[in-house]
Amino acid sequence: MSYLIGALLILGFFAFLHFATELEFKKKIIITVTLLAVVIFATIYNKSKKTDQLHIEKIQLEYSQGKTLQCLSNTQEIDINKSAFSYSVGTQTFIGRKESKHFNLMINARACQ
Secondary structure (H helix, E strand, O other), X not given: OHHXXXXXXXXXXXXXXXXXXXXXXXXXXXXXXXXXXXXXXXXXXXXXXXXXXXXXHHHHHHHHOOOOEEEEEOOEEEEEOOOOEEEEOOOOEEEEOOOOOOOOXXXXXXXXX
């Protein structure tokens, strides 16, 4: 639905340029295409961020449920669980607990599956 609204807004903007300004047709097309490209790139960026956010939420949920996660750290696969790692929400990283063999090891949550 938002794509349809975006397309209608671009079409309305082009109609405004066409009827309300004295720009040459070529310049109107350039302005419209540039605006369309900005909207497309913004949409792609937002979809990418949403996918990343959903992945992080899934990882947080599994960690909070006590499941063991598989994460990569320097091409080494490490098992992440609540007994060996704590989770930092602000940096979205797992930090090795003092009493574990992974003390002070930091692993980005994006590196987990």
